[in-house]
Amino acid sequence: MTHRLRGLYAITDSTLLADGRLLPFVEAALKGGARILQYRDKSADAARRLDEAQALRDLCEHYTARLIINDDVELAARLRVGLHLGQEDGSLPAARTQLDPDAIIGATCHAQLELAEQAAQDGADYLAFGRFFKSRTKPDAPAASLALLTQARARFNLPIVAIGGVTQQNAGVLIANGADMLAVIHELFSVSSAAEVERRARAFSELFATH
Numbered sequence: 226m227t228h229r230l231r232g233l234y235a236i237t238d239s240t241l242l243a244d245g246r247l248l249p250f251v252e253a254a255l256k257g258g259a260r261i262l263q264y265r266d267k268s269a270d271a272a273r274r275l276d277e278a279q280a281l282r283d284l285c286e287h288y289t290a291r292l293i294i295n296d297d298v299e300l301a302a303r304l305r306v307g308l309h310l311g312q313e314d315g316s317l318p319a320a321r322t323q324l325d326p327d328a329i330i331g332a333t334c335h336a337q338l339e340l341a342e343q344a345a346q347d348g349a350d351y352l353a354f355g356r357f358f359k360s361r362t363k364p365d366a367p368a369a370s371l372a373l374l375t376q377a378r379a380r381f382n383l384p385i386v387a388i389g390g391v392t393q394q395n396a397g398v399l400i401a402n403g404a405d406m407l408a409v410i411h412e413l414f415s416v417s418s419a420a421e422v423e424r425r426a427r428a429f430s431e432l433f434a435t436h
């Protein structure tokens with residue numbers, strides 16, 4: 226299944242979006258133009274995770290954005306939404322059998338074209354590379370270069386996500402080197418108001434129109 230995947234890919238963070246900020250800040254990101262939202266919550270509180278993910282699915286439907294669940298194929302299957310899998314998160318083909326036929330499944334490829342080759346063979350809907358810059362959220366993620374991004378663009382006919390330390394200042398160079406989507410946590414959500422989230426989301430989104 227092919228999808229038109231391009232634009233801002235917002236990822237939630239349980240610390241930055243604590244204390245009632247999750248829904249208003251995510252709504253602001255969607256209002257500002259985020260096309261994809263990933264629910265990334267590493268806690269073991271299954272009931273809260275289900276409630277939050279359901280609320281996010283409703284919001285995404287309202288803004289015709291796509292919801293992706295990080296790591297958890299059961300939750301994605303239950304909500305009939307997409308899934309993001311890292312290298313330690315289980316088999317992509319096995320997940321495919323549990324999800325709707327048009328569910329988006331993305332794969333972490335770090336900084337390795339070989340991982341991307343495998344993900345493409347496994348039927349991934351997008352390939353995620355990074356971190357490209359210093360990441361406050363995941364400082365130890367393997368570093369990827371702009372040269373790798375250019376090579377991936379030339380080699381794969383699949384949407385490419387760039388992640389890791391993406392800011393309003395460095396976003397343009399990632400798009401210019403072949404990124405179809407920019408996945409952002411800190412630069413989008415480390416602010417004190419929903420209005421500022423919306424402003425930042427709009428600024429990221431407008432870059433896709435001009436590149």
Ligand SMILES: Cc1ncc(COP(=O)(O)OP(=O)(O)O)c(N)n1
Pocket residue numbers: 234263265295296309310311312313314331332333353354386388408
């Ligand atoms: C869009 C996107 N790209 C990469 C990741 C990282 O996934 P993973 O390597 O499994 O690490 P965690 O996010 O699970 O800590 C991602 N989540 N989203």
Ligand SMILES: Cc1ncsc1CCOP(=O)(O)O
Pocket residue numbers: 355356359360361362363366388389390391408409410411412
């Ligand atoms: C999940 C993940 N994988 C590689 S970097 C990263 C974190 C991205 O967050 P930030 O935009 O705050 O650097």
Ligand SMILES: [Mg+2]
Pocket residue numbers: 295296309310311312314
């Ligand atoms: Mg993971």
